Amino acid sequence: xxxxxxxxxxxxxxxxxxxxxxxxxxxxxxYLFWYRQTMMRGLELLIYFNNNVPIDDSGMPxxxxxxxxxxxxxSTLKIQPSEPRDSAVYFCASTPSPSGELFFGxxxxxxxx
Amino acid sequence: xxNVEQHPSTLSVQEGDSAVIKCTYSDSASNYFxxxxxxxxxxxxxxIDIRSNVGEKKDQRIAVTLNKTAKHFSLHITETQPEDSAVYFCAAPAGYSxxxxxxxxxxxxxx
Numbered sequence: 001x002x003x004x005x006x007x008x009x010x011x012x013x014x015x016x017x018x019x020x021x022x023x024x025x026x027x028x029x030x031y032l033f034w035y036r037q038t039m040m041r042g043l044e045l046l047i048y049f050n051n052n053v054p055i056d057d058s059g060m061p062x063x064x065x066x067x068x069x070x071x072x073x074x075s076t077l078k079i080q081p082s083e084p085r086d087s088a089v090y091f092c093a094s095t096p097s098p099s100g101e102l103f104f105g106x107x108x109x110x111x112x113x
Numbered sequence: 114x115x116n117v118e119q120h121p122s123t124l125s126v127q128e129g130d131s132a133v134i135k136c137t138y139s140d141s142a143s144n145y146f147x148x149x150x151x152x153x154x155x156x157x158x159x160x161i162d163i164r165s166n167v168g169e170k171k172d173q174r175i176a177v178t179l180n181k182t183a184k185h186f187s188l189h190i191t192e193t194q195p196e197d198s199a200v201y202f203c204a205a206p207a208g209y210s211x212x213x214x215x216x217x218x219x220x221x222x223x224x
Contacts, residue, residue, distance in 0.1 A: 004156075033211070042202075042214060042216040042217055043157070043214040043217075045211055045212075045213075048211060050210065055210065056208070091157075093156070098209055098210035099209075099210070101147070101159045101162075102147075102149075102212065104156030104157050104158065106155055106156050107156055
């Protein structure tokens with residue numbers, strides 16, 4: 001398996017623009033997580049899905065952030081409108097077991113000017 | 114929710130020395146403690162984990178110890194090598210399916 005695949009790897013955009021980050025989890029993994037990493041706050045959980053259903057979105061910063069998982073092999077994290085404080089590395093991770101190893105993608109580095 | 118504190122934030126050692134990173138957690142019900150290594154430009158990767166029914170676990174040059182009474186666990190790396198240079202994260206369960214991560218320790222191993 002190729003592992004968790006994220007795109008784009010790098011995104012530079014201007015404040016106010018819409019940003020869409022994409023994730024393909026490892027096949028057979030029923031859990032998918034979106035994390036945000038910054039120097040100040042470390043790794044923060046934004047939202048996670050189980051069998052394509054959002055279970056906990058309490059980490060989503062505000063209404064500008066939304067996430068979907070239309071099927072078992074694809075998820076998106078959307079920011080609209082984007083702001084400079086959204087600049088961070090966004091990671092997607094998947095796992096077959098709720099208390100087992102998390103498999104992370106290589107991340108999407110977002111810069112909002 | 115679970116609160117995980119990790120120390121130190123940076124650690125510099127000479128090649129061949131040992132490195133120790135410590136974490137404390139707040140929820141006494143937590144029973145699973147993984148450690149992740151993040152290399153530059155990559156996502157975190159699990160290197161070792163321990164469950165609360167054991168006090169220590171080893172895998173070649175790395176080991177993790179757990180003290181449930183004191184609610185702390187530590188990562189030990191012996192005979193460090195330059196390729197051990199990375200950011201290391203500890204974590205503890207934040208609920209049934211999620212983890213809370215420490216802020217990370219940047220380990221630098223100098224040749």
